Amino acid sequence: MPSSLSETFQQAYRDLLPGDPMPEFEVRYYRFANINNTIRVRQGRIYARISDLLEGAPAPVLYAILHILIAKLYRRHIDSTHAARYRKFTGSSRMAEKTHLIRQMRGRKRIEGAQGTCYNLDEVFDQLNAQFFHGLMARPQMTWSGKRALRSLGHYDPAHNTIVVSRVFDRPGVPRYAIDYLVYHEMLHLRHPVKLRGSRRVVHPPAFQQEEKLFPQLAEAKQFLKHLGSLD
Numbered sequence: 001m002p003s004s005l006s007e008t009f010q011q012a013y014r015d016l017l018p019g020d021p022m023p024e025f026e027v028r029y030y031r032f033a034n035i036n037n038t039i040r041v042r043q044g045r046i047y048a049r050i051s052d053l054l055e056g057a058p059a060p061v062l063y064a065i066l067h068i069l070i071a072k073l074y075r076r077h078i079d080s081t082h083a084a085r086y087r088k089f090t091g092s093s094r095m096a097e098k099t100h101l102i103r104q105m106r107g108r109k110r111i112e113g114a115q116g117t118c119y120n121l122d123e124v125f126d127q128l129n130a131q132f133f134h135g136l137m138a139r140p141q142m143t144w145s146g147k148r149a150l151r152s153l154g155h156y157d158p159a160h161n162t163i164v165v166s167r168v169f170d171r172p173g174v175p176r177y178a179i180d181y182l183v184y185h186e187m188l189h190l191r192h193p194v195k196l197r198g199s200r201r202v203v204h205p206p207a208f209q210q211e212e213k214l215f216p217q218l219a220e221a222k223q224f225l226k227h228l229g230s231l232d
């Protein structure tokens, strides 16, 4: 299986239109509001945009979507194996949940407070405090995001001693370890204030990063949060 998007495009094109010269093309990931993929021709050049939600998808899935797009563009028969493979991947529950989150994240949000519908941030903090800090950390103001903080999954505001977590995570489908990780990361910001090295702000100094690795489900949490936005 080819590795890059461009190679995958070329492979899918050759398989569908063997013998045809390779057209000029541009294929890249694009940040759509949901899973969406487009293809169009402008002045003889093909432009394919693949949803950034598919970034990191297995190679056969990427091949499948490019096959579908190119077949559509050239009115060729769409191979049912590829159609099924793509449908199966995007229909998986993890993917559906992610899409839902992204839609909310890129949309809007509501009121504030530590008590959410599913998770209570004070309780999350207390549990992490006991688990990682011997219960020694003073609890800052904990709040789900209101209308602001749309771009950020979570952040610590030292001026108001407040940890804000994006409200989109206050949902039953969101694994507890993802919330825990978001809060744990912000707790480390309390512990490791931003340092200045010359004129440069060191937000995640080595000591911070070392301590972050103590979180047992770090890899899973990062994987879950991938594509959802950035963490301050």
Ligand SMILES: [Zn+2]
Binding pocket: 185, 189, 203, 204, 231, 232
């Ligand atoms: Zn951070």
